[in-house]
Amino acid sequence: MKFLVFLMILSLSSKIVFGQKLDFSSCARMDVPGLNKVAQGLCITSCSVQNCGTGTCQKRGGRPTCVCSRCANGGNVPVGDVIGAVGRRG
Numbered sequence: 001m002k003f004l005v006f007l008m009i010l011s012l013s014s015k016i017v018f019g020q021k022l023d024f025s026s027c028a029r030m031d032v033p034g035l036n037k038v039a040q041g042l043c044i045t046s047c048s049v050q051n052c053g054t055g056t057c058q059k060r061g062g063r064p065t066c067v068c069s070r071c072a073n074g075g076n077v078p079v080g081d082v083i084g085a086v087g088r089r090g
Contacts, residue, residue, distance in 0.1 A: 027057035027064040039064075047071075 026042035029035040039057050043066035047055030053070030060067070 025064060025066065027066045030057040030064045
């Protein structure tokens, strides 16, 4: 009986937590005054890591999306060098 009550509580709490459609994308707050500049900066930074010249926050399919442009092949962060530097520390 206790297990059944536990399952019911778990089910209700998961519907409350996961039913709110949380969005953790870089442009999620592009419509919030004051945070729109932050969202734009995060989008540009995200695109820069992907070796793109710039990025803009746009609505695509009703969802805020970071759209990168002027992209080349690969990222501009030398992942191999970063991993090597971390390995040399320890």
